Amino acid sequence: MSEQRGYKVAFDPSNIVLTAGATSANEALMFCLADHGDAFLIPTPYYPGFDRDLKWRTGAEIVPVHCTSANGFRVTRAALDDAYRRAQKRRLRVKGVLITNPSNPLGTTAPRADLEMIVEFVAARGIHLVSDEIYSGTAFGEPGFVSVLEVMAERGAAAADVSDRVHVVYSLSKDLGLPGFRVGAIYSSNAAVVSAATKMSSFGLISSQTQYLLAAMLGDKDFTRSYVAENKRRIKERHDQLVDGLREIGISCLESNAGLFCWVDMSHLMRSRSFAGEMELWKKVVFEVGLNISPGSSCHCREPGWFRVCFANMSAKTLDVAMQRLRSFVESTTNGAAALRRAAVPARSISCPIAIKWALRLTPSSGDRKAER
Incomplete structure (x- = not known):
C-alpha cells in the first residue's frame, strides 16, 4: 500500500x-x-x-x-x-x-x-x-x-x-x-x-x-515493482489503442489516466436522447455487434448515451476486431456515418466526459472467428 x-x-x-x-x-x-x-x-x-x-x-x-x-x-x-x-x-x-x-x-x-x-x-x-x-x-x-x-x-x-x-x-x-x-x-x-x-x-x-x-x-520488491510498472505500460497501450480506434469512427471518450475502463459517449448513435434510447443502442451493440459494454444508466449517470468499456481484458488483435465490428455498425447508422465523415477531419480532443456492469467481451460471429485466432 x-x-x-x-x-x-x-x-x-x-x-x-x-x-x-x-x-x-x-x-x-x-x-x-x-x-x-x-x-x-x-x-x-x-x-x-x-x-x-x-x-x-x-x-x-x-x-x-x-x-x-x-x-x-x-x-x-x-x-x-x-x-x-x-x-x-x-x-x-x-x-x-x-x-x-x-x-x-x-x-x-x-x-x-x-x-x-x-x-x-x-x-x-x-x-x-x-x-x-x-x-x-x-x-x-x-x-x-x-x-x-x-x-x-x-x-x-x-x-x-x-x-x-x-x-x-x-x-x-x-x-x-x-x-x-x-x-x-x-x-x-x-x-x-x-x-x-x-x-x-x-x-x-x-x-x-x-x-x-x-x-x-x-x-520480492523487485518483482512487484517490475510487475506494476509493466502492468501500467500495457494498460496505457491498450487504452490508447481503444481511444484512437474510437476516434477514427467518430466516437469520443472522457479523457482518462487510470483504471481499466473508458467512459465513452455514444449519444449521437441513439435514435432518441433518452434512457430508452440508450438501452435500445446497448442491446444492438450487445446482440448485433457482439460487444458487451455497460450502459451509463446502470452506473446511475443522469445523461443518456454514456457507456463503460473495459479494454484491459483482451489482446491487441481482439481489440482490433472489436473496432472493426463497431465501425461496421456505425457506418450502418445515419448519425454514425455523419460522425465518421467528421472524424476524417482533425478534431480537438474532448476532456468532458461510458449497465450490465461486466467488462467488454466479444461474442464471435462466424465470420470473425478466423480473424480472432
Whole structure:
C-alpha cells in the first residue's frame, strides 16, 4: 500500500484489517458505520456493484451525488450539498461519503483539490469518508494518483478533527491481477472500526495458503515493482489503442489516466436522447455487434448515451476486431456515418466526459472467428 502511494503515506500495521477482497471490506465498513436505513452519498457515475455490495445485507441506502459532463464528472461541493439535502428530505441519516479513486467507470484519478474539498465536507458535516482505492496502482498518466491519506497527512494538526472518520479500502485484485485470491484490506485510524471490522473478518478470512503465497510474492520488491510498472505500460497501450480506434469512427471518450475502463459517449448513435434510447443502442451493440459494454444508466449517470468499456481484458488483435465490428455498425447508422465523415477531419480532443456492469467481451460471429485466432 505504501509503495503504490509513493511512500508519501506511513501505514500503521495495527490499523489494517485484512478481508476477503474489497467487496468484503466495503460491506464491513457499511456494517460498522451505518445502521439499517442510514445513507451514504456516492458520486455518479459509480460502480454498479455498489448497489449490491453496500445495500443488500446491511440495509444501508445510497444517495447519488449527481455529477455531469460539463466539468468532466468531477465532484463539486454544490453536488454534495444537494445530495445531503435530498437525503434529509427522505428522512435519511447520512453517515458518510464513499468515493472510488481512481474511478470505476470514469478511469480518472481524483484531483488533489477535489479530495481536499471532500474532506472539508465530511469534516463540516461530522460524517465519515470511505475511499475505495482498489485501482491505485493502475494510474498510467498525469495527473498521478493521490491518496486521501496523503491529503490527510498534509493537513497535519488540522486533520485531527476528522482523522478517525476517514477510511481506505484496498485490494490486490487489480494492481496485481489477483481477483480470485480474494485479498483486501481496510485501513482506519478509528480503533472502534478496526475492532469491529476485525471481528467481522472472521466471516471472510483470507486462507492461510493464500497468505503464505502472497508473503513470498510481496516480499520480492523487485518483482512487484517490475510487475506494476509493466502492468501500467500495457494498460496505457491498450487504452490508447481503444481511444484512437474510437476516434477514427467518430466516437469520443472522457479523457482518462487510470483504471481499466473508458467512459465513452455514444449519444449521437441513439435514435432518441433518452434512457430508452440508450438501452435500445446497448442491446444492438450487445446482440448485433457482439460487444458487451455497460450502459451509463446502470452506473446511475443522469445523461443518456454514456457507456463503460473495459479494454484491459483482451489482446491487441481482439481489440482490433472489436473496432472493426463497431465501425461496421456505425457506418450502418445515419448519425454514425455523419460522425465518421467528421472524424476524417482533425478534431480537438474532448476532456468532458461510458449497465450490465461486466467488462467488454466479444461474442464471435462466424465470420470473425478466423480473424480472432
